[in-house]
Amino acid sequence: MTGSPGRDWQPTAPLDHLCQRARLLAGLRSFMADRGIMEVDLPLLAAAPVTEPQIECFVVDTGRATGYLQSSPEYGMKRLLAAGSGPIYQLGKVFRAGERGARHNPEFTLLEWYRPGFSLPELVVETAELVASVLGPRPLRQVSYHRLFQQHLQLDIHRASEAELAAVADRLLDLHFTQASRDEWLHLLFATQIEPRLGREEFTAVMAFPASQAALARLVEDEHGVPVAARFELFVDGVELANGYHELTDAGEQRRRFEEDLAVRRRGGQTLPPIDERLLAALSAGLPDSCGVALGVDRLLMLKLGVERIDQVLAFPLERA
DSSP states (O other): OOOSTTOTTSOSSOHHHHHHHHHHHHHHHHHHHHTTOEEOOOOSEESOOOOOTTOOOOEEEOSSSEEEEOSOSHHHHHHHHHTTOOSEEEEEEEEOTTOOBTTBOSEEEEEEEEEETOOHHHHHHHHHHHHHHHHOOOOEEEEEHHHHHHHHHOOOTTTOOHHHHHHHHHHHHOOSOOOOOHHHHHHHHIIIIIGGGTTSSSEEEEEEEEGGGOTTBOEEEOTTSOEEEEEEEEEETTEEEEEEEEBOOOHHHHHHHHHHHHHHHHHTTOOOOOOOHHHHHHHHHHOOSEEEEEEEHHHHHHHHHTOSOGGGGOSSOGGGO
8 A cells, every 4th residue: 555656655544543543552551550550661672582483573683693573572571570570561563574464564563461460361351341441341252262163163173183174174265275284274264264253242252272372371271171272362343452371481391382383483494583591581580470461552443443454543554664
């Protein structure tokens, strides 16, 4: 969306939308202040990025060493938690390479906060309260990832083989490929067949993701005795708005997951970023029992204004930056 020659200096968002954005940012800070959550201001340029294979970070030559623009302030915030900060939040820009579309811009605004002593259900409720303060109240429904696959696709993901998942995806989506991992089939089916139905006239919190999708969340057993990730995603009107974890505190397990991520990246021919040793040192020193969540501010404003493209809530997206 570059506009006509000579006019692409102008913002893509109407000025009224930018005024609404300013009010939203002020409202989010007020929400946090009312709850005694301290704002922090951490570097966007750091020595190590996330290792998750589905996320690519921008690499920056700092003149002294390689740096990475952060896709989330999570690692730095956990170091502060381990240092005794108490409840904290950061509201600001983050970056992801290769992400551009109706709901994506490589540079976007994220609100991330951590609650020592909170349970995951308590954080789900607080997240819904924050969203309701912007969009108005709706009922909150909490439902497991497993239950959604049963309800919408008649699949038991605890028992379905990779071949069965591939067959369902091929039948529903008329695919022209057959090679993908189990998690890739799950991601594809969830994104295309389930996600668009969520958060209709309610806030839908999807709970208990597969253990293989835990990232930095701890593992617990579900009602069937199956290990699952202690994390949630909040959906509103078919849009994924927030992603929260009951945070992993075991440095050894976190290192194992980082190394597993790098093995997946190696097999896929992706870049191999360094592991964040400072984060692991903070976990070893003692991360308090905490829950944390990241919420997409641009998407929240899109929902408030009823617009379809992220360009409508940004002054200067990628093509005009």
